[in-house]
Every structure is written in C-alpha cells, then in structure tokens.
Amino acid sequence: MGHSKRLSTRSKDLESPSCPLQPAQGSVKRKPRKWTYYLWDTLDKPKEERWFMFKLDAALLTFASLGYFIKYLDQSNINSAFVSGMKEDLGLYQNQLNYMQTCWTVGYVIGELPSNITLTRFRPSKWIPTMEVIWSVLTFCLSRANSAKTIYILRFFIGLAESTFYPGMQYIIGSWYRKEELAKRSCIFHTSAAIATMFSGYLMAGVYHLGGRHGFAGWQWLFIVDGVISLPIALAGYFFLPDVPEISKPFYLSDKEIVVAVKRMELEGRQKRQPYSKSKIYKILTSWHIYTLTLLYIFFNNGAAGATPVFAQFLKESKNPKYTLSQINTYPTATYGIQVVSTLIYAWTSDSVFCGARWPAIVFGGTVNIICYVSLAIWDIPLGWKWTCFILMGTGHGLSGLCMAWAHEICTHDNEERAIVIASMNELAYVLQAWLPLIVWQQIEAPEYRKGYITISCLSFALIITAFTIRGLHARETAKRGKGVVEVEEDEGSSVEEARVGGNDDGKAIRV
Structure with a gap:
C-alpha cells in the first residue's frame, strides 16, 4: 500500500490556523491540498476515487440539476405567462396571481415532510421519478385551463407532486458527498433554478410567436x-x-x-438509515438543530422577491421609456445571471477558501439584500441605482445550497434527523410563503411594493443574526463531541483515508 504515517492528535489540534473561520469537527485531519483542489475537489483525489466521483456527478448531479430546472421553469412560467397574455385572456385583474402561488405553496408544504420520511424507508430511485411524471402530466393540463379556479386546483396538485424533489434531492446529495464536496454540489444543484428562471423569460419571448396555432395562445404554448x-x-x-x-x-x-x-460516509460520520423510535423522535424534537436551521431557511427563503416578478412588473408599468413584451421577459434575467455567478462563488469559497465555513457567504448575501431592498423601499432613487438594486438582489437568492450543506454537516450523526430537518427547513419556509405574499406582495400595489421591500430587509437582518447563533451553537456542540482522540493513517495511493475517531460510537478503523 506504500508508505504510511499515523497521526494522533486531540480535537483541539484539528483546527488549522489557516482555517480560523471553521470550528474543529472532531473528525479526520486532512492532508495538505494540491492547487488543483481549489479548481475542482476531485482533481486532488486518487485515480480510483476520482473516476467514481466523475460517474456519480455525471448521473446524480445532472439529474438533480435538470429536475430542479424543470421545477423552477414551471414556477417561473406562471409569472411569465401572467405578464404575457394570461392576465388579459382570463380576466385576472385582482390578486389571482397571489392565489395561484399560494395554492401551489399549500400543496408543496403538505407533501414535503411525508415525502422525506418516505425516502428513509423506500427507494428514492422509484419514488422521486414517479412524482416527476405526475408533475409533467399536470403541467400539460395547465395549457387547457380556462379559468382562475381551474388553475388554482392544478397548481395545488402540481405543488404536491413537486414537494418530493428539492428536499428529497438535497437529502440524497447529502448521503453521497463529503464536507469539502458538499457545498459545490448543493449550490450547482440550486443554480439550475436561476438558469430555469432566466430560460423561462427567453422561452416566453420565443413561444409567444406561436400564439394562435392550433387554437392555443402564446402563454398556453409555454406550458405545452x-x-x-x-x-x-x-x-x-x-x-x-x-x-x-x-x-x-x-x-x-x-x-x-x-x-x-459507504466508507466515505462513515469517515464523514454520516450515519446509515435506522428505525424510527420514540427516543429518536424525542431527540430530534428537543435538539436545537431543527429549530435554528429551520429559522435560518425561513429567513433566507422568504428574504427575496423571487416568487413575485417585481422587476418585470416595474418594466411593464414603466411609461418613460416604454418597454416591449420581449424586453419585459428578458431584462429581468440579469438578476438570475447574478444569482448563478454569486451562488457558484459562494460554493467554491465556502468549500475551499473558508475551509467549509458556511456562515460568511450567508452573512454577505443578507447584507447585500438589506442594501438593495432598503433602497427599493425608499423607491424615489435614481433610475440607474434602481436597476442596480433589481439586478443585485440576485446575490441573496443563491444561499439555499449553503444552508442545506450546513444542515447535512450539523445533523450528520443521525440519518433520520437529517432527512426530517431538511424537509422541515423547506416546508416551514413555504408555510410562511403561503400567506406572507398575500399581505406584503399584493398585486394591486405593483410595482412599488414598499411593504414587501421592508419585510425582506427585516428578514435578511434576522438571517444574519441566526447564522451567527448557529455558528456559536455548532462550535460548542462540536467541542463537546470532539473530546476523544483522533487518529489518521494516510496511505499513498489509497482512495480513502483510514481513520479512527475516538468520539465515534464504534471507534473502529475504516479502510478501503
């Protein structure tokens, strides 16, 4: 196996001076990284593990990204269709768009937690694709909707079918990747939402010209x-x-x-599936994990105007200059371009520069949010700065992957807790989203959503406070857990380190 060396150190020695932002994890002490690691983490791995990672990324990450792409394509297409003829064709002049979003959210909320619990008992490879097929059929049905009531019903069941995907795929991603790999994959997965939203604008601009063919309006062709x-x-x-x-x-x-x-996850301390028990449920419900991480995601998910087409409505209501339908659909894609770029920057810097720390990017995104939305709440600002705020608000949209990666790491020692916490984060965030827009994002107040902009500013401030709170609680918990002795043996040419973690339940060496 080549030359090997054994290192023995206590947990307090695991916190490298070069990583002051990341608390000691009480796990494996890593060998020095090659420069290629900062480009893509698999380039720093042995050949066998690198080939395994390539195949896993190609299958899991591609399907996850494409699946989330079509989900957000649907969510965005409601907004694109609304500003491209559906409003006028169906007489939607009150708050019907808000109700459509709410019906989808109610279905989404109802399905999330039961779905993720199901994933801990049955095969995800059967459950998730089946719900995807149902979702696709219901999307076709939207093209035949001829009233707001029909759309409300379809949107509810579409939300129910979609509820399996995002929390489910985050759970699966967290079951395969290690700490230094996790944020990149979670964030790449999440960027597909921004790409879908961008694509929806261009797609609407393209298919609008199909209006009238075979008896379908342009917005109906969008759903087809x-x-x-x-x-x-x-x-x-x-x-x-x-x-x-x-x-x-x-x-x-x-x-x-x-x-x-399997061994990679054992080295990471990520536990396998276990039966549910009263003690397990009690432990989950009495831990700080589920409450603080859920609050973090609630503040993130509702701390953006992504569900309301504020930029597009600003352009549509503009009289001087007057924008074309194509411009109304395409100009707002700049916001999602910023989201894609900022999300990838967050992922790479979090995994490498900040040594796995998730909170710096979360604090940065929240700060930019406050600057943008406070400015928009004032509203009477220079036109150029208003455009800048509409575009830069995308920097606060790309924090989902980091929040989920942080949850995987904090809940790594209990598989069922990890599944339930991930689902609870997303579910309760959408519980708030089910009714909050009806109050602060009322369609009749467009485009000057002063209540909405003030609300997001407050939620972003709460996001920053919660991130610092979780950082402190996690550091204290890690210090308690990591009091045991950690031994690491690194074999040259080995695909996975051999490690014995004194704080683990079994304390056995793992070797591949």
Missing part, C-alpha cells in the same frame, strides 16, 4: 413546451437516480465503488 421538456427528464430518473449508498445498485457504479461510497 414546458411539459415536453419535463417528461423525458422525469423518465430518465428511473435509470440514473441512485438511492442512498447502503441500498444503492445503479448500473454505472461497481460493487467496489459502492463500498467506497
């Missing part, structure tokens, strides 16, 4: 094309989506690579 894109991706999930490592047998991974995947 949406379904045509969605259905093949949903069906592909049956073949490419892996389950969690201990029960997974995808065709593209060998038995040896599955063993590697």
Whole structure:
C-alpha cells in the first residue's frame, strides 16, 4: 500500500490556523491540498476515487440539476405567462396571481415532510421519478385551463407532486458527498433554478410567436413546451437516480465503488438509515438543530422577491421609456445571471477558501439584500441605482445550497434527523410563503411594493443574526463531541483515508 504515517492528535489540534473561520469537527485531519483542489475537489483525489466521483456527478448531479430546472421553469412560467397574455385572456385583474402561488405553496408544504420520511424507508430511485411524471402530466393540463379556479386546483396538485424533489434531492446529495464536496454540489444543484428562471423569460419571448396555432395562445404554448421538456427528464430518473449508498445498485457504479461510497460516509460520520423510535423522535424534537436551521431557511427563503416578478412588473408599468413584451421577459434575467455567478462563488469559497465555513457567504448575501431592498423601499432613487438594486438582489437568492450543506454537516450523526430537518427547513419556509405574499406582495400595489421591500430587509437582518447563533451553537456542540482522540493513517495511493475517531460510537478503523 506504500508508505504510511499515523497521526494522533486531540480535537483541539484539528483546527488549522489557516482555517480560523471553521470550528474543529472532531473528525479526520486532512492532508495538505494540491492547487488543483481549489479548481475542482476531485482533481486532488486518487485515480480510483476520482473516476467514481466523475460517474456519480455525471448521473446524480445532472439529474438533480435538470429536475430542479424543470421545477423552477414551471414556477417561473406562471409569472411569465401572467405578464404575457394570461392576465388579459382570463380576466385576472385582482390578486389571482397571489392565489395561484399560494395554492401551489399549500400543496408543496403538505407533501414535503411525508415525502422525506418516505425516502428513509423506500427507494428514492422509484419514488422521486414517479412524482416527476405526475408533475409533467399536470403541467400539460395547465395549457387547457380556462379559468382562475381551474388553475388554482392544478397548481395545488402540481405543488404536491413537486414537494418530493428539492428536499428529497438535497437529502440524497447529502448521503453521497463529503464536507469539502458538499457545498459545490448543493449550490450547482440550486443554480439550475436561476438558469430555469432566466430560460423561462427567453422561452416566453420565443413561444409567444406561436400564439394562435392550433387554437392555443402564446402563454398556453409555454406550458405545452414546458411539459415536453419535463417528461423525458422525469423518465430518465428511473435509470440514473441512485438511492442512498447502503441500498444503492445503479448500473454505472461497481460493487467496489459502492463500498467506497459507504466508507466515505462513515469517515464523514454520516450515519446509515435506522428505525424510527420514540427516543429518536424525542431527540430530534428537543435538539436545537431543527429549530435554528429551520429559522435560518425561513429567513433566507422568504428574504427575496423571487416568487413575485417585481422587476418585470416595474418594466411593464414603466411609461418613460416604454418597454416591449420581449424586453419585459428578458431584462429581468440579469438578476438570475447574478444569482448563478454569486451562488457558484459562494460554493467554491465556502468549500475551499473558508475551509467549509458556511456562515460568511450567508452573512454577505443578507447584507447585500438589506442594501438593495432598503433602497427599493425608499423607491424615489435614481433610475440607474434602481436597476442596480433589481439586478443585485440576485446575490441573496443563491444561499439555499449553503444552508442545506450546513444542515447535512450539523445533523450528520443521525440519518433520520437529517432527512426530517431538511424537509422541515423547506416546508416551514413555504408555510410562511403561503400567506406572507398575500399581505406584503399584493398585486394591486405593483410595482412599488414598499411593504414587501421592508419585510425582506427585516428578514435578511434576522438571517444574519441566526447564522451567527448557529455558528456559536455548532462550535460548542462540536467541542463537546470532539473530546476523544483522533487518529489518521494516510496511505499513498489509497482512495480513502483510514481513520479512527475516538468520539465515534464504534471507534473502529475504516479502510478501503
């Protein structure tokens, strides 16, 4: 196996001076990184593990990103269709758009937690694609909706079908990747939402010209094309989506690579699936994890105007200059371009520069949010700065992957807690989103949503405070857990380090 060395150190020695922002984890002390690691983490791994990671990324990350792309394409297409003829064709001149968003949110909220609990008992590779197929069929049905009531009903069931995907895929991603790999994958997964929102604007501008063909208006063609894109991706999930490592047998991974995947998670302290018990439920409900992480995600998810097309409505209401329909659909894509770029910057810096610390990017995004939304609340500001605020608000939209990565790491020692916390974060964030827009984002107040902009400023401030609170609680918990002795043996050419963690339950060495 080549030359090996054994290191023995207590947990307080694991906090490298070069990583002052990240508390000691009480796990494995890493070997020095090559410069290629800062480009992409797999470039710093042995050949066998690098090939395993390439196949896993190609299958899991591609399906996750495409699946989330079509989800956000649907969510964005409601807004695009609304400003592109649906409002006038169906007579939606009150708060019907808010009600459509709320119906979707209610379905989404109802389904999330039961779905993630289901994923800890059954195969995700069957459950998630099935719900994807149902979602695609319902999307086709939207093209035939001829009243607000019909759209309300369809949006409810679409939300119910969609509820399986985002928290479910975050749970699966957290079951395969290690700490230094997790934020990149979670954030790449999340950027597909911004790309979908951008694409929706360009798609509406393109399909609008199909209006009148075969008796469909341009906005109806948008949902037809949406379904045509969605259905093949949903069906592909049956073949490419892996389950969690201990029960997974995808065709593209060998038995040896599955063993590697299981051992990687053991080294990370990420536990396998266990039966539910009263003591487990009690432990989950009495821990600070579920409450603080849920608050963090509530403040993030509702601390943006993403569900309300504020930029597009500002352009549509503008009289001087007057913007075309194509410009109204395409100019707001700049916000989502900023979201994509900032999200990737957050991921790379969090995993490498800040050594796995998630809070710096969260604090930065919240600060930029406050600057932008306070300015928009004032409203009477120079036109150029107003445009800047509408565009830069995208920097606060890309924190989801970091919040989820942080939750995976904090809940790593209990698989069921991790699944429930991930679902609770997303679910309760949407509980607030189900009714808050009806109060602060009322359509009749567009585009000067003063109440909405003030609300987001306050939520962003709460996000920053919560991030610092979680950082302190996690550091204290880690210090208690990491009092044992950690030993590491690194073999040259080995695909995964061998480690014995004194704080673990079994204290056994792991070797691949």
